[in-house]
Amino acid sequence: MASMFFWIMVLAFGAGTLTALVLGRGALARWSVASLAILGGGAGLGLGAQVILTGTAFSITFPDLLPLAGGLALRLDGLGAFFLVLIGLGAIPSALYGATYTAEYEEGGASMRMMGAMFSLFLATMALVTMADNVLTFLLMWEGMSLTSYYLVTTESSREDTVSAGNWYIAMTHVGLALLLGAFLLLMGGDTAGSFAALRAQADTLSSTVRSAIFLLAFLGFGSKAGIMPLHVWLPRAHPAAPSHVSALMSGVMIKLGIYGLLRFVLDLLGGGPVWWGGLILGIGAVSALLGVLYALMEHDLKRLLAYHSVENIGIILLGIGAGLMFQSYGMMALAALGIIGGLYHTLNHATFKSLLFLGAGAVLHATHTRNMEEMGGLIKKMPWTALFFLIGSAAISAIPPLNGFASEWMVFQSLLGGFKIPVPEVSVVMPIAVGMLALTSGLAAACFVKAFGITFLALPRSEEAEQAHQVSRSMRTGMGALALACVAFGLGPTLIVPRLGQILAGFPGFGGAAHTTFALQTTLVSPAAFGQVSPLFVGIGLVVILALVPLVLHVFRVNFSLRKGETWGCGRVSQTARMEYTATSFAEPLRRVFAEIYRPTRELTVDTHEESRYFIHRMQFRSEIIPWFEKRLYQPLLRFLNFVACQVRRLQAGSAHLYLAYVAVVMILLLLIARWY
Amino acid sequence: MDETLFAPLTTLGASLVLLFGVVLLWRRSLNAYIQAFKWQSVILSGVFFLVGYFGHDPELYGVGVALLGLKVFFIPHLLGRLRKRVGADHEITPYVNIATSLLIGGMLVLLAYVLMRPVVTVSTLPTRGALPLALGLVFIGLFVLITRKKAITQVVGFLVMENGIALLAVLGTYGIPLIIEMGVFLDLLMGILVMQVFIYQIQDTFESIDVDRLTHLKH
Amino acid sequence: MNAYLLELAQALISLAVAPLLVGFIGWLKARLQGRRGAPPWQPYFVLRKLFSKEVIVSEHASWLFRFAPYVVFGSGVAVTLLIPLFCVPLPFDAMGDLLMVVYLMLLGTFFLALAGLDPGTAFGGMGASREMTVAAIAEPTIALAIFSLALRAGSTNLGQIVVNTLADPTVALNAGHLLAFVALFVVTLAETGRIPIDNPSTHLELTMIHEAMILEHSGRHLALIEWASGLKLLIFFSLLANLFVPWGVATTLSPVYLLIALPIWIGKLGLLAVVVAVLETRLAKLRLFRVPELLSMSFVLALLAVISSFLLR
């Protein structure tokens, strides 16, 4: 059964690649790529679900391929299966959506062959990353995934900014790969085959310094893919540039594989570590969450905004995982399980609502041809379904119950609160600070999504394009609808899913029973030792009941139900135009003032006065820009330094043959002297 | 002749060879360079004969004759014709002036002595004393290549380096195997011919054979 | 079964009391300012009037504008079902803990702010923007402040906090509690739109927050929103009263206890109403951009409260 799923998945993705290459453009090509991707995604989903449900790993090895280091070895255990399910869940709606969404690119002159083939390969490599069972297989699939997604990002390669975004992306991802290579090779020690089983055995024999070095390399390497601060710089560049169904997959699924890798290393290969590992993850998670949302607030490019929210949510996931790892190092397995399961569940939830939001943003982009929120507005009337779905996504990401964002954030909160049980006060004090940052983050996220939804979909259209927006195709709506449904389902039914996550975790050393017993199947989510419990399902039912009852009761009491359409009341203004509306920038202005210390916006005011008198102003111009500190303090100096070195090195090649010969002579004499007294 | 004369004679020969190398540092006229090389090669072939005689290796006579033909007659002739055709006379402004050049030349020979010490000590040959001089000559040839601007001077510098190596080979090993020696000559011949072609081309395209003008390709 | 009925009764009583609470503060304020003022039951008249009027909706607004008042009201009702009023622990207590409560309130704010943006007026946008700014800092403060209690009481479920505190009163007496109380009180003022953060009795001032946002609502929609905001006031007062001073809350379902607990609860609410009324007469409204500073301060206080709970345990 499992191997049937596996082969269907692999062959479907393979066939998708070939189909795209052969058919090229046209509806047939798009639909066949999409349906094969759906088939493959479904098979992946089936495979993952089967492994999770039966608890038996699926493995398959091709020793002839990659003979350099152990062959192409694949093994899907619970952890990998969870992420494979994630891939399936992301792939199906995205592919469905993409079937018609990509039609527009055909006219744009982008290579449909490339796009279809890379899309299929992207899914395939992601799926195989979760299955990789030795170092080389992992690295190959990992880099394959990066490369294919890079090509998807640069689909609209005729645009200058797309190319530059692609450059950032591939550079960051390559740096990540280098770090991972280091981590893996350190872990391999003298072993050359690098099977994960051997690495597990090897890990215990390493010194704690080496283990920590491996952890740091892996954390930074996977973190660059996941988008932790300050390695996230590629996200707000690449996500907007990519076609939206790809952004959905990248943000919803691909960056999660960074989380997968981190867990694979820390939980599985290294088998846990000192408390500061978890602490570091927690700290970086908290910073990513808060700064992610803060920068998102200041964006008025819809997709960039969503990209920054991915940084935020990765931060939240890492808060859970970090806390879990800290508990693990103190042997508090129930709390550890809670934290990690919370992180995993948020991973799943983020995959649904962020994919949904990106697909929604894509629909808006499709309809208005702009990503600038300042040119949108009023779309709720033009595209009601998209608006509804986007609203559900916005509420879910703002952790509003009974949607899924709430359920997982609740678990993360609960695990952080459990921190007071840590015996060392110096360590446990980290937790409440993290709680505070997480609380602030979710408050700000809500503000941000009021802005995102309100400015985009509500009020009057702010531009001609927005006025002419149109409903998107049925396949796009279906894709979004499926994800919206998932947001609701995962929000109401965490108690069905969380025990499965516990099962996954139970496979790792130390968790065992703790993970199982903490989350038995019931209607309420209960944190360990009943520190807190909620039942999103009942609250959801309750809300529906109340919402139904209120009008009913009002009817009973014979309330006036007449309704009249009138002009907007505006203090006696004559007419209402779009220019009077609040803009995205003005919406965020109060928060920008509050957090001015962090944003440090540049201000530039130019006043042109009339020639006759300086009291008469001809024109005023105000520019204010927020350059994130990490770009100013980290990346710009780094790039400047590299450029400086490059300029110095360039001077070596000055053009004079005499100089060149002098190099030869000098090096020769130097080495001769060294050799003479070696 | 007496075997005991072998060592002093070879040292004398090597010194003379080196001396003609030093002439390159001292003179400015291209003609003088070519002449110095010519006479250096004469002495060098003498050293070959000497080693052939004392080392009882008749092969070396043959090599000596070939060397005479190639380096004393053919190449100087070629270079002389080249010099006339391109109309270059003097090395006007070397990168390092004459006095400093001589000083550096001396230091290079000293350096060669320092570096060759382990080599000299392991050898039992009577000729071993002159080995550092040969390496010194290689260094001096390299120095000429680095500091002199005319293409022809550079060729001469290269040839002097070659002579240094030949000297090293004959003194250190009583001559490398004949087949290799012949191959080296063949390479040298072809190399010089190719260099000659290029010098004409430099003259044609740059209207000068000052190599310091060849700095368009950089970075 | 009784417990569920009691739960329902609590909610209904809250709904009934909420307008009175608003009216009482208004009346007391007027008195303190030397005016006669409207009677405390004035809000009931207002609600009846609004319910009988027709609704006028802007032609630019969408379905969301009409849907939002119900969500706001519904979330308020849902919260009253989850928090301890005068009897603990009731069955719904296990359905939602303090996070659920905080985020349910966020649900109302979320929709209210969206409805503010919907008609496209500058006022609505302004109000929504400010409301969300306040909420973004206030909501986490609520969570943190109650966390500090939860940690000492050993549960995040509010009813359980009350039960545990009653069982072991020593946990309620420490510095962290005071910090948390101050923080939650400031947030109460902010969330319910009271001076010095907002002025509930004014319209069309450039510094207003809540009132600007609901400017477009009318008729039954406005009635629901007004009722919900009264309910919110009641919720916050109940939280302040029952979490920090849990004495008087019935812990068994016997009618005697309940009959004692109900007046005590209403008395506590009244006391807080007096405090708020006094404050509103004594303080001037803050400049709008000073508001976040106040909120940040309360956030920091709440954070300190949590930290001290962590360390002093």
Added chain:
Amino acid sequence: MLFLLLLLPSLLAALLALVVRPYRPAVGWSNAVLSLAAFGAALGVAGHAIAGEILVWGPGDLFRADSLSALLMVCVSAVAAMTLFLSPGLGRSAAFTDRQLRRYHLFINLFIFSMLLAVSVNNIGIMWIAIEATTVFSAMVIPLTLSKASVEASWKYILICSVGIALAFVGTVLGYFDFVALSGRAENALNWPVLLNFAPHLHPEVMRIAFIFLLIGYGTKAGLAPMHTWLPDAHSESPATLSALMSGVLLAVAMYALLRWKMVVDATLGDGFTDTLLLTLGLLTLFIAAFSLVRASNYKRMLAYSSVEHTGLICIGLALGPIGTFAAMYHIVNHAAAKSMMFFLSGRILHRFHSTELGAVRGLLKVMPATAILFAAGMLALVGLPPFGLFMSEFALVRAGFVTGHPWLMALLLVLLAVAFVALLRHLNSMLHGTPTAEIATGEDHRWGLVPMLMSVAVLLVLGFYLPASFQSLLDGIAALVTH
């Protein structure tokens, strides 16, 4: 006999080019076909080497082919065959005069001959002669069309390489000297196996000095920094086909010579002397190449710097013991396939855009889609991305570094590789995208000329997933050579 079959075709081809005047396309074609014979012979030799046989042939054991030689023979003859099929003068293009074509075909075949000779002779003195000859012959091809730049490049090339190679001869003489000093004169002393067997008795202090000269000498030819300076000039000004040969295999041949000597010197010294030197120079090379790439402004020079980078990598690999040598040899093969293809493609690009400036090439994907895709694939291969072979060999190389206990050096190496990666991809993207100037015609011509490139890509792809058993045993054979 195989040796004759290997070496004679190129000599014959040169002869053909010499005697047939004026030049006729038939000459080019027959030369190309002849090169296939050499390739076949190389494969035959490799077959013997895989079977564990060491072929020795000729008077005084003049020729000898172990796995190392066989690998290089296959690389050289394969790239040579591709080069000859893509050489100018096979079609009816009027870009070159008959004289130029005749000269080209004469010298490029001699060049190929001398490279093949270098890797097939037993005597490392003759190997030196052959490598010296490569300089002379290839220098004659560089200024195919006379221009200031090409003359300048060829002068620098011949000058610097001649000097370098002369220094290598000093090293060779010193090695021979030490042999002679210990055991008297012997005609076959420079035969590699003889020297290797005798190496443990040689004097360490002499061999150290000798190795420095050899390192500088062959390093100059291989493009090790800071002796690499001739390389960007020569590669950017040569005809694309010559650049392909020089970059793809000539550098490897020089590394081959260095490796031969390294084995001898290691047998004498036994310690990490050569490894330390190679690591240091390798990293220096990598550093200079990576940062030179950042500001490169000319795509052929860019490719040349990339060759320098890969030379550095190979050099580092050689210093990392048997598994490092394994990786380095694997890398040589991959690099030969990728880099030769890139230079061929650069020739096509130059032909269309009439400029080697990076700034002049825009919108390559629109102008020449097939070329652009192949160029992109080659570049991705060169920067070490999967699914191409260089990913595997670089992985093997870094793994060797970790296994032999150099994690810090490998960290530095990875950083430098990342710099090179970013630089190359930025340049690649600037070439592929953007809007070409209006006068540039679009569409591909000489489509058949892309066939060899497709074959290169296929080789790279196969090597990216799969290591054929025969190839692996060849590499293992080489690794066994360096294991004492």
